[in-house]
Amino acid sequence: MTIDLDRPYAVSEAQIAAFRRDGFVRLKNVFNAEELAHYGAEIARLTIALNTQTVPLEERSTYDRAFLQIMNLWEQGGLAREFVFGKRLARIAADLLGTKGVRLYHDQSLYKEPGGGITPAHADQYYWPLETDRTVTAWVPLQAVPQEMGPLGFFAESQRVEFGRDLGISDESERAITADMERHGFRLVDAPFDLGEVSFHLGWTFHRAGANRTDRPRSVMTVIYMDREMRLKAPSNHMQQADWERWCPGARIGEVIDTPINPVLFERAA
Structure with a gap:
C-alpha cells in the first residue's frame, strides 16, 4: 500500500465561496479508509498513552467530560508527524x-470517550494570541461519526459575531453563545460525518458538539493552521498568554510567528 499525504x-x-460565507466547509473523501486506518491507530494509541486524565468521567467538569486532548502529537515523530506535516x-x-x-499553530487529538459529554459552544480563537483571523482548523474524524457520537456542529455565518469571543469552553459559553446564535437566526449544521469527510472552520466560527451516546470512542485528529505571515499579538487573556508560551515559544509581539514548532507546512511556488 502506497500512501501519499x-x-x-x-x-x-x-x-471556497461557501467557506468564506459560512465560516466553515465540510469536504467529502479527503482521506480514504486505508489512510485513516494507517494513521488513526497510532494517533489513538498515542492519545491514550500520553493522557494524564485520571478522574472518573462522572466526576469531571463539563470541559473535561467533553474529551481527552493531547496537543502536538507530531513531536512524537513517526506516523503522527507524517500525518500533521502532510501537504494535502x-x-x-x-x-x-x-x-x-500556512504555518502550523499546533495539532490536537480529541478523544471523546464512550459516554463523554457535550463540547460547549465556543470560538477557538479566544485561546490564541494571533493578530488576524487567518486561521483554520482541520477536524479529521478517524472513523465515521454518526449523530449519536457527537459530530462537530457549526453556527453558519457566525464568524463575524463578536459576542461570546471572550468566553472559554464552559457551561456559561454553551448557554450564552447558543442563545445569541438563536437570536441571530444562525443555523446549526451538525449532520453526521462520513468516513473520510473532513471539516475546516475559521478561528472565530462558533461551534459545538453533542455527547457521545455510544459505547465506542469518537477519535478525531485536528491540525490548526495559520497564515504563513501571522504575527503575534499581545495576549488579551491568561489563556492566550499560556498559548504564547507553549505554542509560540520565543515569538515576539508584532513579529511573524516563525519558531521551530511553527513550521511552514505549505507555500505556493513563487
Missing part, C-alpha cells in the same frame, strides 16, 4: 484562507 485534493470555487490538508487550508502559505 502530499497528494493534492481539489477544492472547488463553490466550496495544508494546501486545502491555504486555498480556503486565500493565503500564500
